[in-house]
Amino acid sequence: MENASHLSVILDLSPSQWYQSSQTSGDKHPLSLAHFLPQLFVFLNAHLASQHENTLTVFGAFPGKSSMLYSSNETYIQADADSNTFQPFKTMNSVIAQRLNEELESLPEDAEAPIALVGALTKSLCTINRRSHPSDTLNATSPNPSKLPTPRLLVISVSPDLSASYIPIMNSIFCAQKLKLSIDVCKIFGPDNVFLQQAAHLTGGSYISIDRRDSILQYLMTTFLSPPAVRRLMAVPTEDRIDLRAACFCHKQIVDIGFICSICLSIFCKPTPVCSTCRVKFPIKTLQRLKEAVNPVLPPNIPAPKLPAEAPPATPRVMPPFSMPHPGFMPAGLFTPKKMSKIPKPAPRVPPGMK
Amino acid sequence: MSKKQENPTTHALIDFLHSQTPTTLQRLYTRPSACLAIIRLLSPLERQLVMSLLWLEGPVETQSITNWITLEGRSAYEHALKSLAKLQILPNSKEQILLQASFKSGLRNGLTGSGQVASFGALVEPDNDMGTLPTEMLDNYAVERWDTILHFMVTSGTEQASARPSEGVLYLLEHSGLMSNEHGRRIITSAGFQFLLQSPHAQLWEFILSYLRMMAEREDMDMVDILGFFFMLSMTQPGQHYSTHTLSPTQLIMVSDLRDFGLVYFPSDTTTSFQPTRFATTLTSYTSSFSDHDLTIENGADLSQEFVVLETNYHVYAYTNNPLQIAVLNLFVSFKARFPNMIMGSLTRDSVKKALVNGITADQILSYLVTHAHPQMRKNNPIIPVTVQDQIRLWELERHRVKGQDGYLYKEFASMNDYEVVVQYARELGVVLWENASRRMFFADAAGRVHIRSYIERRTAL
Known part of the structure; x- marks a missing residue:
């Protein structure tokens, strides 16, 4: 059946x-x-x-x-x-x-x-x-859900x-x-x-x-x-390359790298002092660090990331390396890159304790 | 139903179509309505295969289709190809795969609504106000017809008298082995009891299949005409009027036969149009004809199919006053009390054994109880209490404690040597069922009798 x-x-x-x-x-x-x-x-x-x-x-x-x-x-x-x-x-x-x-x-x-x-x-x-x-509607005689x-x-x-x-x-x-x-x-x-x-x-x-x-x-x-x-029995074609980029909440533009409010997960294209959705205020320190990250001063041992040719013409924002020392608290403006594959990963740095 | 249980993906009618000759099938496929109906009867994977190939002009490498099949679907795919080949829809799918030409054009015409075959029946305006029924009345008519047949079956052999269905139906009941004729009295057979416990939709199909088999035996009937008419009926709209002018003589006979089953309605033999009922138009549906619609019979009672409450203490409460449903339940329930809207009884060893003697199996009783379980019962898991399930199965097993086998007892051998030689010969034949050397006796299957006898005669002749 x-x-x-x-x-x-x-x-x-x-x-x-x-x-x-x-x-x-x-x-x-x-x-x-x-x-x-x-x-x-x-x-x-x-x-x-x-x-x-x-x-x-x-x-x-x-x-x-x-x-x-x-x-x-x-x-x-x-x-x-x-x-x-x-x-x-x-x-x-x-x-x-x-x-x-x-x-x-x-x-x-x-x-x-x-x-x-x-x-x-x-x-x-x-x-x-x-x-x-x-069954929720007026019709009381609900058929078997299966x-x-x-x-x-x-x-x-x-x-x-x-x-x-x-x-x-x-x-x-x-x-x-x-x-x-x-x-x-x-x-x-x-x-x-x-x-x-x-x-x-x-x-x-x-x-x-x-x-x-x-x-x-x-x-x-x-x-x-x-x-x-x-x-399940006869496969249908699917895309294997999926563009998972999101649009920012502030300008409604599709962004490669966004900044996400850690409280309500709203996406912004630039670091903002106050989240426009949930009105949370981000600490000044974090903001400053993030702004630096947008225009990074790269440490000498990391090669400057090359952006793929198909990247959109908008000024690309580069994420700072993940292994950046964590601050004592969770920064409110910590961001997640939406399309990892488009960004060359920085050379992995092994924490000193692991050597 | 029995065929469905063997292979849940194959519709009973598909099996019937498998047995038809390729030319019959190819002629059938020229009718778009037949193609559309058959598509609905195919399994989902078969249907998707056909649909994928439908608009391709040339043949395709079989390999390129096989590549789409997932690991899980392999066996289903093999089965689908075999079944479609038997139906002549995909002949010769070894290397290249191509839909059979007449099926392809038939289905294309069916989907696009083109072609000139006029296989969907000719709609006409009703001749006059007399004799036309609104759709609800048609439903009632169909249910009443069908209940008459079932009620006749269930009360046969008892003292109760019930309305007799027409002679054509009675003949079909006998021909299909659902009832037997003993000295002019029709008695329901064990196949008939099993038939009663099936879902209405399965019953309808079984009836139609026996009808098709009966028609197939007649030389003067063209199978394409007969099948084509069934497929046309399944594609009609309930309550509309269809002209009888476009029908062949065979189909005209069928219209009057099908009126007795409640598939079509026409007021008298002189009318030139007929109205299909919902029975006819839901033929190619997988689910029951009743379930979707709130059919009510004339006394206003709800013909709900879910009315049985069964408790762990074997008590049965059936919220119904439909004589047919009560009669069917009476096959395996012993009733104690009857109220205006419900009837109370219990499953006892005797009542279940009575059903088992009639040829009904424990599984059929359980599946009937499950399909007709009251909505309140559906909250339980499993729906039927385990104790009751097990007990019904145990009662069935009781009947299988002793197994009978026909055979002959060979005894009074003159000497031990004679006995040894003969029993050795019988052992080689593999017919010995029991032997006792000390009493010089053995019991052998009936099949071995001739051989053993001639062997003994040859030995004594020496």
Whole structure:
């Protein structure tokens, strides 16, 4: 007896990004939304076809707003009869297409607002949460919890990272971990998405950046169709290089090295005297030392660290060696490097007692 | 159910499809509805294999697929390839792997909604207001039909009279070995008792499989037509009206047969449309047809499937007034008192032995009690108290203390030498079950009788 699965799809619908994706210049395989949707529908049909009890919700992330495009829980007007088509497929596809059109029509003409990916993400997490706790709702006849469908989330992304949404995305990831659901990410267009990469990595999903966008359907069917139980038997591709950088809370920029408040774990790009989140005051001494560390006076026996070529153009901050003698108390502004691999490790210094 | 227990990943119908000829299967796969239904019956790994290969045009090296299989999935993968090859979906997967062409196009059409085969049934507007049932009424109709069959089975051989199902159903019950006909009286067989304790969904499938086997014996029926119709039914929507004009003569016969099982509904033989019930539309679902929906039967009682409370002192409290459920419980519970909404009894040695004599096994009793356990019982772990579980199994073992074997006793040998020679010969045949040299007697299996006899005759002739 296998469990049914629930698939929640979040569709990134940024008009400008999709327009760029459909342009031929600089890309061998342009893909427009109009070409992508039929392939997505086939994928969604295949999900519903896999099992009678499989359920589906589709959320659209539009500029500035997010909305639900389809949910198997709701009843829609049945599509017209056609003896060549399985009726639920036709109903689902036409509902999504219609809702999508309505939403895109109603978008304001002027400047595009940032994409509401977080809104869509949290909404779908909420619906999944409600599905996994049916006994809490009004419906008193709760089915056996082992019979509930196992949830899964798929984000189809075309937009670049919004560094302002770091904290809400991280919170969504924690929420997903708690709900024991995996977040898959299908990156169709644009540069790699750091936060979504982390989301897939931390929840055990798979992040795939599509190289050949003309065969998007094959990607969807091989990688994103299988429920977790099947993935144990038949592996799906995952990224082995994951960018685990975080964004600072003060300027919302992705940083290589951050400074973390030891009380509330807020991340800052510069040492600050007072944590803006929990209002704790850091000792002056620590601050001074940290500021020195930002512009270090290197001891002679340590070679100046070479930064990798792909490091961002922002002035790199170098961490002081770990073996720096510890002060008597835990410094409030002790930082952790977020991406260790990018920083060459200083030559290990053996403490005198060990020789 | 028995097949499911042997191999939990294979659906009973898949086994039936394995026995079909390749041409039958290939003709079946031209129907998108059949492809979609079969996909649901496959195991998850088989399904994923098919889906991964579906949109590839050319063949793929088998090695490149095998690379994706994890260590844990090896045996399941081997099994999946074998099963798919038997179904003619993935023939010859030794070096290169390619979906069978008609299955590929059939499933593609099913998922995209293209093609011209019209295999999902023709929807029509209802002819008139008369004779159309809303979905809830259809559910009631289906449950009532099914209960009639089960109730007839459970009360057969007793003095109680119950409504008789139609002749077609009675014939099928006999043909499938669930009931036997003794001097015009139909008596439930031990297979029938086992059938009663299965989940409704498993019962439905067993019934349909016997129906398919019965139809397969008839020469004038085309298996593709029959299977295709079942798959079409499983892909229809409950409560909609489907036209009978597009059906073949075979399928028209099936529609009227299936009405007796509660799978479809039509008011009279003259109507040109039928409505599938939820029984039909949940055929390819893995779970029970009832569990998701709050079906209520006509007297308003809840047809809840979870109603039995079993205590460590063997007392059984069943919160039901459904005659069928009471009758089934009565197979292995001795009832003491009956109240408007519940019935009280206990499991005794005699009552369980009565069930065992009827051919029901201890495992079946326990699995029935587990599936129908009251929500309050589900808080316990294990659901059934260990003492009761063990005792039911011990009662079953009691019946196996003596094992009977047919054979012949050879005695009154004239001399010890005669005895030695004959018993030595019988030992070489491996048929000796018991021997006693001092009394010059031995007991041998019935299979060895002819040989031993002729050996003795040859010796005396010398």
